[in-house]
Amino acid sequence: MPFASAAGTALLRDDGVGSAKIVVDRATGCLLGATFVGHQTAELVHAATVAIVGQVPIGVLRHAVPSYPTSSELRLRLLEELPTNLR
Secondary structure, rough: EEEOOHHHHHHOOOOOOOEEEEEEEEOOEEOOOOOOEEOOHHHHHHHHHHHHHHOOEHHOOOOOOOOOOOHHHHHHHHHHHOOOOHO
């Protein structure tokens, strides 16, 4: 998913160049991995690390709504794009 697809990123920066991808375990519904390429990805990496280490199900992560406007909104956009059975 492109960084610019999150409203907060597009609002805060003109250089919203980058991409993100997540990997979800179909059996457990938990986040297994995440990749972020671009500027200022630290907040995204930290949130993904907490979710992975804590084995937080995607259904629970979707309720942790990020602040607006921030780059963290990209995390919610990634979750929204998952197939319905994984949300």
